[in-house]
Amino acid sequence: MTTLRPPNALRWWTLAVVSVGTFMLMLDLSVVSVALPGIRGSLHASFSEMQWVFDxxxxxxxxxxxxxxxLADRRGRKAVFLIGLxxxxxxxxxCGLADSIEVLNISRGVQGVGAAIMFAVGPALLGHEFHGKERAAAFSVFGAAVGIAAATGPLIGGALTSGPGWRWIFFLNVPVGVVTLLIALRRLRESRLAGSAAPDFAGMIVFTVSLAALVLAIIRGNTDGWHSASNLALYTVAAVCLVVFLVLARSRGERAMMDLRMFRNRTFVGLCAVTFLANAAGLPPIFIETSYLQSVLGSSAWEAGLRFLPLSLGMFVFGALTGGLTDKVPFRIIMGTSQLALAVSLLLTHRSGATDSWTALVPSLVVTGAAFGLFQPTRAALAIGVAEPAKAGVASGINETFQQVGTALGIAVAGSFFENRVADSFAHSTAAAALGDKSDEVASAVSAGAIEPAARSVGPALHDQVLADxxxxxxxxxHQAMTLCAVLAFAAALIAVAFLRNQDLHESALTGIPPELPDGDAEHHDTAVRTPS
Known part of the structure; x- marks a missing residue:
């Protein structure tokens, strides 16, 4: 069926709506990092509770x-995108109104649902409206929104936290979201893919339960004991649900939440593994580094955000350069180099000390930014190039899922490891020996970043010793957590070199022609309804 083509202006309104929505949801992945000390103090949160703000x-x-x-293909992309928004x-x-850490974390989970809907449906809306060279331009703007949000998140979060307060990192989304919604209601067209399969809700449920149980077990390991009955039960639930998920996926084939046949491609397997490890290695350092800047070096939230400018600069410079490399340099070299650079940057954090200036972190931040700049455009190009054009969206969606799973598990693992190492180090300090039975309580506060409040709580006699230790x-x-993350990045580099092969890419990727998403022609049976403007 031939569809009505919208006036050119409406296409660009679609791009504006999708880009703003994507900017907001990506910003909320990074913007909270510098706000965590403020959240901790305001809501009296422990370190493990703060991990859930991310996870x-x-x-x-x-x-x-x-x-x-x-769901969007079946029910209508505009309708589902608006629900997500x-x-x-x-x-x-x-989130902004939360009066406890539990309410904040539940609200963050719901916020993630809305973010997932927008992030999944946005590219499909763009693919329906834009074609040919205009499509390439639209997706460049979309990618820029993702990159700018990631790069400026700490700075924006620092400005809001030091100014009106941490709650405004969430309140800011409200007026922007309302304006974007009003524009979207009038300017977006509805479209759907006739004959699309029903969403795999059963697969989604068991996948979510499996991942949540595993993350919960890891985060609670230091508190409940890694081999406690409750943790063993959570590991069992995670394993059983994962097996059920795989059985369901195999039985449903291409109708499953995750089409397992995609994993017959060696490069796709390698890409998903590298994506998982890269995010498990690269995101936790921002979480921990921000706390180090504020809790150990005494930076304000605004100052901590400014400290991340070298990372942002590295991302922008190398992100711009990478676009011209993907058709000249093998993907495995670019991806392997990015992860090797990430590993080196994490080891460079060992140059910093408890009494050093923040500038000791500058080499690490610059190289980390370069690593992200090399990785993200290459990952995105591989994700859509590794499959035939009709499957490009599925491949990209699965890869994005591995990216977010890597973030969730990486923060859980690195965060729990960090908390354990801080508590163990403090337990062997002079201050702990003098504190006696109170040392565990103080160690918990120290690992959460509340070093100064912990020192004040023990009285003037031990204040300076507790502060220093x-x-x-x-x-x-x-430093030990950064070493763990560096090991993950080294593993990602090895997998990239061993598994990624240009010969596994689809012909459209090798010839530099971007894969076409279904765009409403008779071949794809896509129907569209014009929205009154």
Missing amino acids: AYALTLAAFLVISGS VVFTVASLA GRSAFTEGF
Whole structure:
């Protein structure tokens, strides 16, 4: 069926709506990093509870990403995108109004659902409206929105946290979301894919339960004991649900939440593994590094955001350069180099100490930015190039899921490891020996970043000793956690070199022609309804 082509202006309104929505949802992955000390103090949160501020969002984003695209194809992309935008905006308001860490984390989970819907449906909306060279331009703008949000998140978060307060990192989404919603209601066209399969809700549920149980077990390991009955039960639930998920996926084939046949391609397997490890290695350092800047070096939230400018600069410069490399240099070389650079950058954090200037982190931040700049454009190009054009969206969605799963599990593993190392280091300090039975309580506060409040709580006699030993323990835990993340990045580099092969890419990727998404022609049976403007 031939579809009505919208006036050119409406296409660009679609691009504006999708880009703003994507900017908001990506910003909320990074913007909270510099706000964590403020959240901790305001809501009296422990370190493990603060991990959920990241993980609740990343977990639901991963779980709902693929199924949101399927639902949109079946029910209507505009309608589903608007639902995601409303859910994200209302959840952002709930986050800003949260009066406890539990309410905040639940709201962050709901916010992640809205983010997953927008992130999954946005590219499909663009693919329907734009064609040929205009499509390439539209997706360049879309990619820029993702990159700018990731790069400027700490700076924006620092400005808001140091100014009106941490709640405004969420309140800011509300007016932007309302304006975007009003524009979207009038300017977006409805489209759907006739004959698309029903969403795999059963697969989504068991996948979510499996991932949530595993993350919960890892985060609670230090508190409940790694081999406690409750943790063993969570591991069992995670394993059983994963097996059920795989059985369901195999039985449903291409109708499953995750089409397992995609994994017959060696390069696709390698790409998903590298994506998982790259995010598990690269995102936790921002979480821990921000806390180090504020809790050990005494930076304000605004100053901490400014400290990340070298990372942002590296991302922009190398991200711009990478676009011209993907058709000249083998993908495995670019991806392998990016992960090797990430590993080196994480080891460079060992140059910093408990009493050093923040500038000791500059080499690490610059190289980290370069690594991200090399990785993200190459990953995105591989994700759509590794499959035939009709499957490009499925391949990209699965890869994005691995990206968010890597973020959720990486923060859980690195965060729990960091918390354990800080507590262990403080337990062997002079201050701990003097504190006696109170040392565990103080160690918990130190690992959460509340070093100064912990020192004040023990009285003037031990204040200076607790402050010095707390900063030293925090720094040692920081270095050990960065070493763990570096090992993951080295593993990602090895997998990239061993598994990624240009010969596995589809012909359209090798010839530099971007894969075409279904664009409403008779071949794809796509129907569209013009929205009154």
